Amino acid sequence: MKYAVIGTGAIGGYYGAMLARNEMDVHFLLHSDYPHVNEQGLRIDSINGNFNVAVNAYAKPEDMPLCDVAIVALKTTNNHLLEVLLPQVIKYNGIVVIMQNGLAVEQVAADILPQASIIGGLCFIGSTKIGPGHIKHSDFGMVSLGHYIKDESAAGITPELGLVTEDFLACGIDVKPVENLCFLRWQKLVWNVPFNGLSVVLNSSTAELLRQHDSRELIKSIMLEVIAAANACGQPLSASLAESMLVNTETNMQDYAPSMKVDYEHNRPLEINAIYQSMIDRAARSGADMKLAKMLAQQLQFLSRDDVQ
Amino acid sequence: MKYAVIGTGAIGGYYGAMLARNEMDVHFLLHSDYPHVNEQGLRIDSINGNFNVAVNAYAKPEDMPLCDVAIVALKTTNNHLLEVLLPQVIKYNGIVVIMQNGLAVEQVAADILPQASIIGGLCFIGSTKIGPGHIKHSDFGMVSLGHYIKDESAAGITPELGLVTEDFLACGIDVKPVENLCFLRWQKLVWNVPFNGLSVVLNSSTAELLRQHDSRELIKSIMLEVIAAANACGQPLSASLAESMLVNTETNMQDYAPSMKVDYEHNRPLEINAIYQSMIDRAARSGADMKLAKMLAQQLQFLSRDDVQ
Numbered sequence: 001m002k003y004a005v006i007g008t009g010a011i012g013g014y015y016g017a018m019l020a021r022n023e024m025d026v027h028f029l030l031h032s033d034y035p036h037v038n039e040q041g042l043r044i045d046s047i048n049g050n051f052n053v054a055v056n057a058y059a060k061p062e063d064m065p066l067c068d069v070a071i072v073a074l075k076t077t078n079n080h081l082l083e084v085l086l087p088q089v090i091k092y093n094g095i096v097v098i099m100q101n102g103l104a105v106e107q108v109a110a111d112i113l114p115q116a117s118i119i120g121g122l123c124f125i126g127s128t129k130i131g132p133g134h135i136k137h138s139d140f141g142m143v144s145l146g147h148y149i150k151d152e153s154a155a156g157i158t159p160e161l162g163l164v165t166e167d168f169l170a171c172g173i174d175v176k177p178v179e180n181l182c183f184l185r186w187q188k189l190v191w192n193v194p195f196n197g198l199s200v201v202l203n204s205s206t207a208e209l210l211r212q213h214d215s216r217e218l219i220k221s222i223m224l225e226v227i228a229a230a231n232a233c234g235q236p237l238s239a240s241l242a243e244s245m246l247v248n249t250e251t252n253m254q255d256y257a258p259s260m261k262v263d264y265e266h267n268r269p270l271e272i273n274a275i276y277q278s279m280i281d282r283a284a285r286s287g288a289d290m291k292l293a294k295m296l297a298q299q300l301q302f303l304s305r306d307d308v309q
Numbered sequence: 310m311k312y313a314v315i316g317t318g319a320i321g322g323y324y325g326a327m328l329a330r331n332e333m334d335v336h337f338l339l340h341s342d343y344p345h346v347n348e349q350g351l352r353i354d355s356i357n358g359n360f361n362v363a364v365n366a367y368a369k370p371e372d373m374p375l376c377d378v379a380i381v382a383l384k385t386t387n388n389h390l391l392e393v394l395l396p397q398v399i400k401y402n403g404i405v406v407i408m409q410n411g412l413a414v415e416q417v418a419a420d421i422l423p424q425a426s427i428i429g430g431l432c433f434i435g436s437t438k439i440g441p442g443h444i445k446h447s448d449f450g451m452v453s454l455g456h457y458i459k460d461e462s463a464a465g466i467t468p469e470l471g472l473v474t475e476d477f478l479a480c481g482i483d484v485k486p487v488e489n490l491c492f493l494r495w496q497k498l499v500w501n502v503p504f505n506g507l508s509v510v511l512n513s514s515t516a517e518l519l520r521q522h523d524s525r526e527l528i529k530s531i532m533l534e535v536i537a538a539a540n541a542c543g544q545p546l547s548a549s550l551a552e553s554m555l556v557n558t559e560t561n562m563q564d565y566a567p568s569m570k571v572d573y574e575h576n577r578p579l580e581i582n583a584i585y586q587s588m589i590d591r592a593a594r595s596g597a598d599m600k601l602a603k604m605l606a607q608q609l610q611f612l613s614r615d616d617v618q
Binding site for chain 2: 212213218
């Protein structure tokens with residue numbers, strides 16, 4: 001299968017480079033990094049060993065071949081680009097793999113390509129772009145893939161999901177295919193909602209937030225609110241997940257700046273809609289009032305006002 | 310009546326100077342400002358006209374005469390000093406006027422001097438200490454006084470309240486005696502709870518917070534939460550107070566850094582217990598869960614951790 005990578009940053013750059021290194025047919029769309037990557041390829045400094053890989057780089061989507069699979073790893077704040085982009089790089093009945101944060105981010109692609117198979121990818125990875133075409137992979141690397149269906153039920157392991165899983169596995173990527181994407185999206189929000197927002201509002205890292213009693217309690221309250229909302233939306237997350245995620249973050253993760261904190265420090269737009277607002281709206285439709293998440297989103301909107309406008 | 314002023318800052322310095330200027334018998338307890346004030350008196354730069362006044366200044370409470378009235382205008386974070394201080398400066402059956410922020414701040418003095426009359430003062434004033442014994446009075450100046458009783462009901466206009474009111478009025482202070490102190494304390498919290506905390510957490514002034522849509526909505530949500538808690542505690546505040554306070558702040562107040570923001574910028578301890586925790590605890594006892602106020606208090610605790618410890 002021919003792969004397109006849209007958004008060659010910390011996520012798209014890392015996974016795309018893993019595919020390219022293993023001689024998959026991968027085509028990267030780049031913006032400001034195009035000249036550098038076209039000349040020197042991608043460079044990955046990884047806990048599993050560093051490598052360079054020459055890649056097919058493109059500055060314009062119209063120059064790319066029509067691919068079977070598009071990996072979308074843009075920030076969600078750039079999703080308005082997809083309407084023009086996607087049909088240029090992928091067959092109308094191809095496979096789109098959405099490697100983005102948030103809830104229902106797959107629906108954007110589903111609306112643009114109604115005949116395509118949409119797969120959601122949740123990446124459990126510590127990676128950062130530290131220069132043009134240069135990605136530092138510092139922690140983990142696992143990606144969960146699930147087939148998206150609009151009604152939020154379990155799609156099971158579909159043939160398309162199997163094809164992508166097979167390719168990723170063949171390239172040494174730690175993939176876990178899942179039957180119920182929506183459940184997993186909610187589960188990841190349990191971590192993302194408190195840590196992303198609070199790291200920005202309180203100008204701190206995960207370890208700092210966990211070290212202090214009040215902020216740890218606040219994180220846990222927000223986690224429990226997300227879990228309650230997930231249950232209201234038909235995804236049966238257990239309340240015990242909150243404490244186990246906290247302990248896991250304390251013991252197994254390096255001190256970490258969540259993606260929103262990195263975005264904020266670089267004056268990039270914040271993914272408030274994808275991570276917060278779409279969840280708050282979805283929960284409200286099932287009668288769950290997410291007071292804490294809403295307050296955090298409002299604080300983030302206030303702090304991001306100069307950057308976004 | 311002989312007056313003692315404990316805490317000669319923006320509040321105690323201003324009202325004490327107003328009393329002293331009008332030849333009341335006032336005795337000021339000072340700490341680091343003692344040498345300056347002992348030599349040069351107090352200087353007030355006021356919207357109503359600047360003035361200097363020579364005052365009776367003391368560095369130690371044991372040097373002060375026993376007074377009839379003590380005006381307590383310390384930050385609540387220094388209230389642990391009162392247990393030793395108060396009995397040294399005031400008659401056991403005297404009058405204590407508590408000019409502090411928060412809820413049930415009067416109870417501290419009531420516990421120390423069970424025979425004394427405790428009056429709560431709520432100051433609607435823009436004033437700042439800008440140097441030793443030097444206070445800038447930039448806005449308003451009204452003070453509401455109410456007699457404190459522990460059961461939170463209306464004490465009415467008591468003789469002690471009448472005496473203090475008379476003295477203040479005679480010195481040109483705009484005093485309003487109130488029948489129900491507790492009601493007024495809750496009313497003031499409707500403003501203090503959102504603006505004090507958010508100005509610290511979001512590093513902004515009142516006008517900035519009101520200008521942006523999301524932060525204005527958040528302020529209003531917090532105000533409505535305080536109003537609901539007040540009602541649960543038997544103080545019938547109207548929900549319409551939220552919008553009218555917002556409009557009043559927008560139209561009638563200068564852009565303003567709330568006292569907690571000023572404290573934070575000067576690395577002073579924050580009045581989290583007086584303004585937030587005692588209210589949250591009181592509301593919980595009446596079954597009201599103040600989720601937003603609690604989150605704000607937790608954020609403030611996190612931000613203040615280096616300063617307080």
